[in-house]
Amino acid sequence: MSGIKSTGVPSRELIESTFPSEERRKSGPFAVIECWQEIPCDPCVASCPFHSIADMQNINDLPVIDHSTCNGCGVCIAQCPGLAIFVIDETFGAEDEASIRIPHEFTPLPAVGDTVRALNRDGSFACEAKVIKVRNTKSKTPVIEIAIPARLILDVRAIEPLSRAKNI
Amino acid sequence: MIRECDVLIIGGGPAGLASAREAVKAGCSTVVLDDAMELGGQLVKQTHKFFGSEMEYAGVRGIWIAEKLLDGIAGSPLFTPYLRTTASGLYEDGVVTALFEDREVLKFRPKKLIIATGAMEKTIPFPGNDLPGVYGAGAVQTLMNVYGVMPGKRCLMVGAGNIGLIVSYQLLQAGVEVSAVIEGMDRVGGYWVHASKIARLGIPILTRTTILKALGEEFVTGALIADIDENWQPIAGTEREVDCDFICLAVGLLPLVELFYLAECEMKYVHKLGGDVPLRDATMRTTNPNVYVAGDSGGIEEASSAMVEGAIAGLCSAKSLGAAIPDFDERFARLSDELAELRCGPVGEHIRRGLAECTMEELL
Amino acid sequence: MRIVEHPILKFERGRKVAFTLDGKPMEGFEGEPIASALHDAGVTTLSYSIRHKRPRGFFCAIGHCSSCLMEVDGRPNVRVCTEPLREGMVVKTQSGKGVLR
Ligand SMILES: Cc1cc2nc3c(=O)[nH]c(=O)nc-3n(C[C@H](O)[C@H](O)[C@H](O)COP(=O)(O)OP(=O)(O)OC[C@H]3O[C@@H](n4cnc5c(N)ncnc54)[C@H](O)[C@@H]3O)c2cc1C
Ligand code: FES
Numbered sequence: 207m208s209g210i211k212s213t214g215v216p217s218r219e220l221i222e223s224t225f226p227s228e229e230r231r232k233s234g235p236f237a238v239i240e241c242w243q244e245i246p247c248d249p250c251v252a253s254c255p256f257h258s259i260a261d262m263q264n265i266n267d268l269p270v271i272d273h274s275t276c277n278g279c280g281v282c283i284a285q286c287p288g289l290a291i292f293v294i295d296e297t298f299g300a301e302d303e304a305s306i307r308i309p310h311e312f313t314p315l316p317a318v319g320d321t322v323r324a325l326n327r328d329g330s331f332a333c334e335a336k337v338i339k340v341r342n343t344k345s346k347t348p349v350i351e352i353a354i355p356a357r358l359i360l361d362v363r364a365i366e367p368l369s370r371a372k373n374i
Numbered sequence: 375m376i377r378e379c380d381v382l383i384i385g386g387g388p389a390g391l392a393s394a395r396e397a398v399k400a401g402c403s404t405v406v407l408d409d410a411m412e413l414g415g416q417l418v419k420q421t422h423k424f425f426g427s428e429m430e431y432a433g434v435r436g437i438w439i440a441e442k443l444l445d446g447i448a449g450s451p452l453f454t455p456y457l458r459t460t461a462s463g464l465y466e467d468g469v470v471t472a473l474f475e476d477r478e479v480l481k482f483r484p485k486k487l488i489i490a491t492g493a494m495e496k497t498i499p500f501p502g503n504d505l506p507g508v509y510g511a512g513a514v515q516t517l518m519n520v521y522g523v524m525p526g527k528r529c530l531m532v533g534a535g536n537i538g539l540i541v542s543y544q545l546l547q548a549g550v551e552v553s554a555v556i557e558g559m560d561r562v563g564g565y566w567v568h569a570s571k572i573a574r575l576g577i578p579i580l581t582r583t584t585i586l587k588a589l590g591e592e593f594v595t596g597a598l599i600a601d602i603d604e605n606w607q608p609i610a611g612t613e614r615e616v617d618c619d620f621i622c623l624a625v626g627l628l629p630l631v632e633l634f635y636l637a638e639c640e641m642k643y644v645h646k647l648g649g650d651v652p653l654r655d656a657t658m659r660t661t662n663p664n665v666y667v668a669g670d671s672g673g674i675e676e677a678s679s680a681m682v683e684g685a686i687a688g689l690c691s692a693k694s695l696g697a698a699i700p701d702f703d704e705r706f707a708r709l710s711d712e713l714a715e716l717r718c719g720p721v722g723e724h725i726r727r728g729l730a731e732c733t734m735e736e737l738l
Numbered sequence: 739m740r741i742v743e744h745p746i747l748k749f750e751r752g753r754k755v756a757f758t759l760d761g762k763p764m765e766g767f768e769g770e771p772i773a774s775a776l777h778d779a780g781v782t783t784l785s786y787s788i789r790h791k792r793p794r795g796f797f798c799a800i801g802h803c804s805s806c807l808m809e810v811d812g813r814p815n816v817r818v819c820t821e822p823l824r825e826g827m828v829v830k831t832q833s834g835k836g837v838l839r
Contacts, residue, residue, distance in 0.1 A: 246426055288565065312547060523740060630802070
């Protein structure tokens with residue numbers, strides 16, 4: 207057995223399946239919910255100020271997001287107990303650039319303007335990335351937005367903790 | 375001196391505290407005994423956000439839930455907690471004895487008893503599993519998250535259930551490296567989101583892999599692991615050493631049920647619930663009419679369901695004492711529905727099947 | 739080693755107190771379990787098993803497994819994972835079953 211069930215690493219196809227239409231992607235930031243297993247969990251639904259995540263008939267239902275009303279505000283990122291929500295903005299920066307917002311519960315936090323090591327969904331090094339925004343939340347799940355090459359939007363899903371980058 | 379009370383709850387984890395809240399609300403004098411230094415059971419070390427729904431504080435970190443459960447009862451004259459107090463005996467006249475701070479024996483005579491003692495960690499056999507440096511995953515969590523001490527520098531995690539995955543993530547947050555998470559099954563047993571969370575930080579999850587040996591004489595200096603086949607037999611030639619200075623076992627929990635035996639509750643071995651558990655009905659009553667069960671001591675599950683079971687046990691034990699609870703039917707139905715919903719998905723299947731083996735259809 | 743910075747937690751520690759382990763001076767925070775102060779100082783062997791004299795450390799850290807029994811202030815078989823540290827405690831590595839006095 208391979209893939210997310212045995213390694214925790216989702217395939218590119220699986221990730222792509224959470225993306226909205228080409229047209230919607232061109233229009234601004236959007237949330238992707240990488241939650242593919244029916245588990246009893248629903249805080250994302252209530253977290254969305256625009257009700258873009260559909261009410262669940264049953265708490266085990268998979269979240270369903272309506273990308274036509276989601277404006278990529280990113281409030282849900284820090285509310286998901288599974289840290290499985292990211293916001294991607296393909297309109298950010300130059301043609302071949304994009305940004306991704308990632309939940310990052312490590313200390314010390316990077317600062318805006320810092321260069322950090324962006325990691326792929328399997329933890330391997332993806333690229334160096336500039337920090338665009340750091341938002342700390344009351345629930346202590348900081349959300350960090352980094353600029354990445356557009357071709358890596360299916361791959362980059364983490365930031366190497368700074369404490370660790372030093373140790374290694 | 376024998377201390378009298380309406381409801382005595384053994385264990386102050388999510389199950390016990392939720393019971394206490396209902397019992398106090400119903401006007402019962404309620405005592406909670408817990409052998410730990412603070413109330414909350416496993417919650418006090420759970421720094422991650424909880425799953426479940428709003429009713430069980432989903433999205434709130436475990437460490438903040440205990441406080442919420444105590445909201446409203448903490449100062450009540452009906453609520454008396456005893457910490458560092460281990461319930462150790464139960465006599466035919468219904469008296470419970472408990473050892474307070476390892477030195478004084480206290481006696482209680484409750485009208486109803488709720489046993490919410492939780493669980494303890496299992497171990498697995500391999501040479502060197504008794505060495506210092508081989509720790510239960512919960513122990514490591516306690517050491518680092520409650521007392522702020524690093525368990526070591528580099529960990530090998532054995533078991534990719536939720537506990538193994540979550541504790542691996544928490545180790546990283548504390549600045550400890552995790553060499554790998556190994557798992558005998560061909561898939562992770564925990565939630566995929568927990569697995570993804572550590573995979574993307576570079577912790578490899580190795581399925582169909584087992585530990586052969588802990589290396590070291592006085593202390594763990596590494597581990598020998600190997601691939602296994604479908605029959606869980608190590609495959610020759612795949613043995614390799616893992617660099618680690620401690621080994622964390624997250625291989626399952628065992629319900630703590632000694633007190634049910636003392637209370638002569640009818641017990642049954644239910645593999646899916648983790649071990650011997652008491653038979654119970656929908657009100658959480660056991661076959662002893664004065665004894666209720668709630669939480670992991672009745673079957674290994676989750677804090678969310680432990681809280682709902684606890685609320686049911688508290689509500690129903692109070693009701694059985696004749697407490698006036700005008701909206702009892704409504705509340706009991708709502709709690710029962712909540713519990714059914716938590717368990718109704720695919721990940722709740724083994725719990726449903728396990729409970730079917732030990733839940734009585736008829737109210738006892 | 740102590741965790742100094744943590745993304746979620748703030749550790750409120752009691753005052754520093756002195757105690758001894760097998761006669762050696764040690765330090766820890768008042769009220770924390772003895773085992774935690776020892777672990778911080780790198781002491782991981784707490785006792786030796788009764789028959790084979792193999793080293794024993796803690797296992798459950800919540801008082802349920804008896805893997806951490808030591809002699810504290812002359813009292814044998816104290817579970818040091820749940821015994822709060824106090825100023826001046828005399829802690830000894832236990833070998834065997836211990837003797838009640
Ligand atoms: C690492 C880890 C991660 C987890 N993550 C989640 C999660 O994300 N979501 C979720 O819903 N659940 C989670 N759980 C499960 C959850 O913590 C447990 O299911 C829950 O704590 C069970 O509650 P309880 O009240 O039955 O038992 P406990 O929380 O274990 O409480 C029992 C209490 O009783 C005390 N006690 C036992 N025996 C005695 C005695 N004889 N006398 C006095 N006191 C006694 C114990 O010391 C303890 O304080 C996790 C568990 C672990 C270990
Ligand atoms: S480590 Fe288990 S009782 Fe102390």
